Amino acid sequence: MFPEQYSRTYLILGGKGSLVKPFLKWAGNKYRLIDRIKSMLPARGFRLIEPFAGSAAVFLNTNYDHNLICDTNADLIGLYRTLKDEGSAFIEYSSLLFCEGSNTPEAYYELRAEFNSCRDTRRKSALFVYLNRHGYNGLCRYNLKGEYNVPFGSYKKPYFPRAEMLGFKQCAEKAVFHVADFRDTMARANAGDVVYCDPPYVPLTATANFTAYSSGGFTPKDQLELGILARQLSARGVTVLLSNHDTEFVSQVYEGAEFVRFPVQRFISCDGENRGKALEVLALYGGAGNAGEQRSSFGMVPGALRTG
Numbered sequence: 001m002f003p004e005q006y007s008r009t010y011l012i013l014g015g016k017g018s019l020v021k022p023f024l025k026w027a028g029n030k031y032r033l034i035d036r037i038k039s040m041l042p043a044r045g046f047r048l049i050e051p052f053a054g055s056a057a058v059f060l061n062t063n064y065d066h067n068l069i070c071d072t073n074a075d076l077i078g079l080y081r082t083l084k085d086e087g088s089a090f091i092e093y094s095s096l097l098f099c100e101g102s103n104t105p106e107a108y109y110e111l112r113a114e115f116n117s118c119r120d121t122r123r124k125s126a127l128f129v130y131l132n133r134h135g136y137n138g139l140c141r142y143n144l145k146g147e148y149n150v151p152f153g154s155y156k157k158p159y160f161p162r163a164e165m166l167g168f169k170q171c172a173e174k175a176v177f178h179v180a181d182f183r184d185t186m187a188r189a190n191a192g193d194v195v196y197c198d199p200p201y202v203p204l205t206a207t208a209n210f211t212a213y214s215s216g217g218f219t220p221k222d223q224l225e226l227g228i229l230a231r232q233l234s235a236r237g238v239t240v241l242l243s244n245h246d247t248e249f250v251s252q253v254y255e256g257a258e259f260v261r262f263p264v265q266r267f268i269s270c271d272g273e274n275r276g277k278a279l280e281v282l283a284l285y286g287g288a289g290n291a292g293e294q295r296s297s298f299g300m301v302p303g304a305l306r307t308g
């Protein structure tokens, strides 16, 4: 049994229709789109693979027996592994950084500098949780030297996501976490696996280009290679579902997929003009002999526009 203070976890995890909330704030996270995404995933499948984990909102809200969760962000994956291995002890250790004294610009920049020079995974992971909740807008941004460079967020009393971290720890029992480029992750997929890909968005305009989750960017060539890999996996019996902005380029990159398009509210955008309005697309490549007929019981979302 878990200690009394964790009882909220049961609310987060329990009850029909309730969602598991990611403990990290993450640009482009899919927490609000879970039902739409689940409606397009096969209800059954051997294993869920997420090559672009981010806050892992989809993994946390699906129920596959096996899960391979990857991202190129080594700080993120280091944190997930530490939380999986240490559970409550790490949660309590991280909570110590959430106190009045640490919520000042001076303390923030000192802890940010410590994070950037830290070699100890446990300490670095706790600092990552701190920075995520005390930094501006929950952004995760690095400069070209690989240093985390998000400014202080000036929040009155940053929330420590104790219950959400415990929820993650519980789900993590069925998962393995790896630092990997999406090409390496997708190479591990076998027939019967289900792959959900949520790459950094293609920009809506030439100037809107938020891809700084790690120090490398995500280029149009990466997007094209992702589309090619998705088709190759589909031909080998792997179901692949991809998320992106609904643009002409994306329709070309995911050629031959089944598309569902819908509007979404944007919360983080570097482009003032596009803040708050965008069309999102889900593109599905059913694994030959694996997908369609096993679609989840959520069914199609009313009002979704389907083209083929």
Ligand SMILES: C[S@@+](CC[C@H](N)C(=O)[O-])C[C@H]1O[C@@H](n2cnc3c(N)ncnc32)[C@H](O)[C@@H]1O
Residues within 6 Å of the ligand: 026, 027, 028, 029, 030, 031, 051, 052, 053, 054, 055, 056, 057, 058, 070, 071, 072, 073, 180, 181, 182, 183, 198, 199, 200, 201, 213, 214, 217, 218
């Ligand atoms: C849109 S976010 C994923 C959001 C996630 N679905 C969620 O709900 O929070 C994209 C993720 O891709 C990761 N990423 C960027 N380039 C990558 C690459 N080449 N291979 C794997 N992951 C990459 C980023 O670190 C980031 O976490």
